[in-house]
Amino acid sequence: MRHTISILVENEFGVLSRIAGLFSGRGFNIESLCVAETLDPTISTMTIVTNGNDAILEQILKQLNKLINVIKVTDFQDLNYVSREMVLVKVHADEKTREELLRMTEIFRGKIIDVSMKTYTIMITGDEEKLKAFLNLIRPLGIKELVRTGPIAMIRGDKTIKASEKHSKGGEDGKNVL
Amino acid sequence: MKKTGAQILIESVRMEGVDTIFCYPGGATLYITDALYDASDIKQIVVRHEQGAVHASDGYARASGKVGVSLVTSGPGATNTVTGIATAYMDSIPLVIFSCQVNTMLIGNDAFQEADIIGITRPCTKHSYLVRDANDLARIIKEAFYIAKSGRPGPVLVDIPKDVTANMGEFKYPDKVSIRSYKPTYIGHAGQIKKAIKLIASSKRPVLYTGGGIISSGASAELIKFAEKLSIPVTNTLMGLGGFPGNNPLFLGMLGMHGTYAANMAITESDVVIAVGSRFDDRATGKVDEFAAHAKIIHIDIDPTSISKNIKVDIPIVGDSRHVLKKMLEFIEEEKEGLKDYPAAISEWTQRTKKWQKEYPLTYIKDGTLKPQYVIEKVFELTKGKAIIATEVGQNQMWTAQFFKFLKPRSILTSGGLGTMGYGFPASIGAQVAFPDKLVIDMAGDGSIQMNIQELATAVQYNLPVKVVILNNRYLGMVKQWQELFYEKRYNWTQMDHAPDFVKLAEAYGAVGYRIEKEDEVEAVLKEAFRNGRPTLIDVRINQDECVYPMVPAGAPLSEMLLV
Numbered sequence: 001m002r003h004t005i006s007i008l009v010e011n012e013f014g015v016l017s018r019i020a021g022l023f024s025g026r027g028f029n030i031e032s033l034c035v036a037e038t039l040d041p042t043i044s045t046m047t048i049v050t051n052g053n054d055a056i057l058e059q060i061l062k063q064l065n066k067l068i069n070v071i072k073v074t075d076f077q078d079l080n081y082v083s084r085e086m087v088l089v090k091v092h093a094d095e096k097t098r099e100e101l102l103r104m105t106e107i108f109r110g111k112i113i114d115v116s117m118k119t120y121t122i123m124i125t126g127d128e129e130k131l132k133a134f135l136n137l138i139r140p141l142g143i144k145e146l147v148r149t150g151p152i153a154m155i156r157g158d159k160t161i162k163a164s165e166k167h168s169k170g171g172e173d174g175k176n177v178l
Numbered sequence: 179m180k181k182t183g184a185q186i187l188i189e190s191v192r193m194e195g196v197d198t199i200f201c202y203p204g205g206a207t208l209y210i211t212d213a214l215y216d217a218s219d220i221k222q223i224v225v226r227h228e229q230g231a232v233h234a235s236d237g238y239a240r241a242s243g244k245v246g247v248s249l250v251t252s253g254p255g256a257t258n259t260v261t262g263i264a265t266a267y268m269d270s271i272p273l274v275i276f277s278c279q280v281n282t283m284l285i286g287n288d289a290f291q292e293a294d295i296i297g298i299t300r301p302c303t304k305h306s307y308l309v310r311d312a313n314d315l316a317r318i319i320k321e322a323f324y325i326a327k328s329g330r331p332g333p334v335l336v337d338i339p340k341d342v343t344a345n346m347g348e349f350k351y352p353d354k355v356s357i358r359s360y361k362p363t364y365i366g367h368a369g370q371i372k373k374a375i376k377l378i379a380s381s382k383r384p385v386l387y388t389g390g391g392i393i394s395s396g397a398s399a400e401l402i403k404f405a406e407k408l409s410i411p412v413t414n415t416l417m418g419l420g421g422f423p424g425n426n427p428l429f430l431g432m433l434g435m436h437g438t439y440a441a442n443m444a445i446t447e448s449d450v451v452i453a454v455g456s457r458f459d460d461r462a463t464g465k466v467d468e469f470a471a472h473a474k475i476i477h478i479d480i481d482p483t484s485i486s487k488n489i490k491v492d493i494p495i496v497g498d499s500r501h502v503l504k505k506m507l508e509f510i511e512e513e514k515e516g517l518k519d520y521p522a523a524i525s526e527w528t529q530r531t532k533k534w535q536k537e538y539p540l541t542y543i544k545d546g547t548l549k550p551q552y553v554i555e556k557v558f559e560l561t562k563g564k565a566i567i568a569t570e571v572g573q574n575q576m577w578t579a580q581f582f583k584f585l586k587p588r589s590i591l592t593s594g595g596l597g598t599m600g601y602g603f604p605a606s607i608g609a610q611v612a613f614p615d616k617l618v619i620d621m622a623g624d625g626s627i628q629m630n631i632q633e634l635a636t637a638v639q640y641n642l643p644v645k646v647v648i649l650n651n652r653y654l655g656m657v658k659q660w661q662e663l664f665y666e667k668r669y670n671w672t673q674m675d676h677a678p679d680f681v682k683l684a685e686a687y688g689a690v691g692y693r694i695e696k697e698d699e700v701e702a703v704l705k706e707a708f709r710n711g712r713p714t715l716i717d718v719r720i721n722q723d724e725c726v727y728p729m730v731p732a733g734a735p736l737s738e739m740l741l742v
Contacts, residue, residue: 014306021301059483068357068359
């Protein structure tokens with residue numbers, strides 16, 4: 001099962017290696033990882049996409065919670081959430097394909113952010129399906145290079161993920177996962 | 179007030195009440211070593227190998243309940259601590275390890291005696307710090323001690339570059355710690371605790387399965403009260419020994435691979451297992467699918483990651499064992515009426531467990547040869563169970579767990595999780611430092627003792643009269659036992675014919691050595707050894723063929739035991 005996990009952590013050196021170590025120590029692959037400061041500059045959000053069976057994933061969520069620098073772990077699995085990703089793609093663009101690429105980029109509400117005699121560099125943001133559709137359409141035109149950010153996610157509606165205290169109250173089994 | 183990093187370190191550990199540091203010097207420790215020259219209030223035990231320093235601080239911590247402290251140099255000094263740290267991590271022992279590091283500017287440059295000890299120990303520490311500024315040192319030390327001893331305890335490593343120990347920094351020791359991302363749960367969920375009591379009340383075949391959490395939370399008195407009130411039989415893990423008195427009629431003995439028949443059968447036949455501060459380790463459960471297959475499981479543990487890790491739990495309760503047991507006792511008081519007849523209601527069950535104990539007690543064949551179990555029984559008899567007993571790992575450890583009746587918490591020092599040979603001797607040195615007047619005995623094997631034998635010099639230097647009883651069978655006995663039972667007696671690698679003469683070795687170090695070859699010499703020699711007041715090795719030439727029984731073969735369910 002694919003899971004998108006958000007982890008609020010202290011914005012300190014060494015935290016990333018502790019978190020990555022938990023995954024690698026159990027033979028779990030991190031599909032994508034996105035880290036940056038939050039509104040509060042002492043806290044960073046890590047958004048991780050991973051794949052694996054639920055029992056092991058539950059262990060990982062608990063183990064993540066146990067790390068001293070981790071403030072909060074949220075598994076988006078059972079939540080109503082939005083997620084977006086950005087991709088930069090360098091595509092072969094000659095006289096025959098330039099028009100088509102421009103139109104496609106517009107349809108997908110992307111931008112051409114760099115141009116050379118032979119290439120366009122296109123930026124597209126969206127959810128996974130949208131990016132997949134776009135890439136499938138332009139693939140026949142000749143993709144030269146591709147870079148993706150990996151998704152970031154947020155709960156829909158009023159609800160937010162707050163860095164409130166962890167393990168403060170006696171939980172039933174201390175899962176403490178939103 | 180401004181002080182050097184080295185002075186800040188010393189002032190800070192003083193504020194933490196540290197009276198002993200197990201240490202080994204090197205280039206990177208020099209400022210600290212020098213500053214400690216004037217600190218006569220802090221005992222500085224210089225070991226002979228850094229692994230010994232960490233094991234000694236671990237033995238000190240297990241015996242006393244305080245945080246154990248060690249201090250080593252950079253590079254090899256730091257890497258030598260890894261086994262000690264991993265040992266403490268697996269058994270949840272509160273340690274603070276100070277490792278010195280090369281100068282800040284040199285970190286990452288492959289400098290002389292540089293090692294990325296933070297990276298190396300990341301998977302076996304509860305937490306670690308690299309100190310980059312002397313101004314942070316006091317806060318970090320405060321946090322390190324707090325993290326080590328709170329929640330599920332564990333080792334915390336503080337890595338301090340040499341320049342930080344020389345630089346001036348502001349010293350103000352914080353009064354309290356507040357780490358927003360670390361708030362251990364002590365108080366169990368009341369609703370869950372009530373549910374657990376209800377489940378117990380409706381059960382007919384309950385058993386308490388308790389572990390090291392009883393020791394670290396100091397819950398022994400509550401456990402005894404709880405078990406006696408409802409007359410529920412108790413089995414301990416290796417780490418839990420001493421948490422429930424070994425001579426209590428409700429005590430079934432240890433469970434697991436070398437557990438007693440009664441304990442393993444009680445788990446197998448039970449209808450509710452109350453696990454307290456134990457983590458369903460594979461050596462305790464045997465084949466997990468058949469572990470307590472007819473039982474509902476209540477699991478009390480301070481660490482949420484222990485819950486439903488190996489065995490699916492029906493009623494999880496996250497919290498400190500002592501807090502939760504106290505709360506349970508209160509609820510029992512409230513439900514007094516409903517539970518009044520409980521001991522009578524389960525008497526058929528308790529009769530059954532008693533019958534198992536009687537029919538299949540721990541035993542060995544007495545054939546006139548010198549048996550290890552006999553030696554351990556004698557040690558128990560002569561010390562009246564009042565000694566602190568360390569073990570190494572292997573047959574010596576299992577025989578001791580079986581035949582020494584541990585009566586009080588913190589009376590056994592043993593590497594349960596990691597299974598570290600060479601742990602027991604330095605650990606017993608640490609315990610002796612904590613309790614100079616107590617009798618401290620290391621039950622060793624001829625293989626294990628050679629893994630940290632160099633610490634004999636430490637014991638002699640500081641006059642720590644530790645007694646090492648070497649159950650010498652000229653084999654790496656536990657591995658040999660597996661070869662005998664499962665590998666057609668092909669004893670490759672396990673013959674220890676080339677060991678030193680332990681008596682002469684003891685004398686060479688300035689300790690006392692004895693040799694016992696016959697059963698009738700045991701008592702007299704042990705008596706003399708226990709009162710000679712000096713570090714002592716006793717080479718006991720036991721029967722070579724003795725195995726540890728009962729034994730549940732690897733992968734088999736607990737009910738399938740090989741008996742004597």
